[in-house]
Amino acid sequence: MVHSAQYMSSSVEVTSCPKGVLPEYAFIGRSNVGKSSLINMLTNQNGLAKTSSKPGKTLLINHFLVNANRSDAWYLVDLPGYGFAKAGMEQREKLKQMIERYCLYREQLVSLFVLVDSRLEPQKIDLQFMTWLGEQGIPFAIVFTKVDKLGRERLKLNVEAYKKELLETWEELPPIFLTSSENRVGGEELLAYIEKVNEELRH
Ligand code: GTP
Ligand code: MG
Numbered sequence: 001m002v003h004s005a006q007y008m009s010s011s012v013e014v015t016s017c018p019k020g021v022l023p024e025y026a027f028i029g030r031s032n033v034g035k036s037s038l039i040n041m042l043t044n045q046n047g048l049a050k051t052s053s054k055p056g057k058t059l060l061i062n063h064f065l066v067n068a069n070r071s072d073a074w075y076l077v078d079l080p081g082y083g084f085a086k087a088g089m090e091q092r093e094k095l096k097q098m099i100e101r102y103c104l105y106r107e108q109l110v111s112l113f114v115l116v117d118s119r120l121e122p123q124k125i126d127l128q129f130m131t132w133l134g135e136q137g138i139p140f141a142i143v144f145t146k147v148d149k150l151g152r153e154r155l156k157l158n159v160e161a162y163k164k165e166l167l168e169t170w171e172e173l174p175p176i177f178l179t180s181s182e183n184r185v186g187g188e189e190l191l192a193y194i195e196k197v198n199e200e201l202r203h
Pocket of ligand 2: 035036037050051057058078079081
């Protein structure tokens with residue numbers, strides 16, 4: 001349950017992220033996949049996270065505090081996208097480092113959500129990133145975005161193809177969610193998952 005959500009901070013590096021012990025969940029994926037839009041849907045606040053039709057909008061580690069002053073408070077984190085070609089080599093490398101260091105060293109990070117565009121076949125850059133997460137022992141779930149852009153059958157085929165691809169390298173599939181920020185689909189399942197994990201952490 002999201003009772004409230006507020007912007008907390010934007011950090012250039014993991015060492016300047018908010019202190020404390022609240023559990024946090026971060027959204028990652030290619031630029032323009034819909035990370036910021038999904039955060040707005042989950043918190044029911046359009047404009048909380050800045051979105052854009054052009055890739056490369058989010059360039060910092062943005063923390064949003066959910067359920068402030070309650071025992072079930074937690075952070076949602078909006079990360080910059082990876083693999084944005086137009087950003088230029090130097091900036092791309094800088095963002096890559098920011099993301100990797102956040103994933104490796106943020107102790108409060110409970111799970112990442114890797115967002116993938118439901119219209120596309122499995123992309124190398126996403127699979128590589130998930131492989132890296134696996135090697136580092138960083139838990140993640142997969143979130144298919146923009147399902148409003150596809151028919152039911154096509155979506156089913158794409159998700160099945162993705163699972164098949166994952167099972168080439170993974171023994172077990174991670175949790176998988178289907179979402180549309182446009183049509184407000186899939187938010188409840190995602191929040192229920194976060195709530196369940198938070199509940200387990202408290203016990
Ligand atoms: P960066 O911050 O640049 O890495 O991008 P992002 O992943 O945060 O993407 P953002 O949320 O800014 O959305 C990118 C574009 O996709 C915007 O034009 C959104 O309106 C659009 N978009 C996001 N989610 C959906 C969705 O579920 N359905 C549709 N049709 N469009 C979406
Ligand atoms: Mg963004």
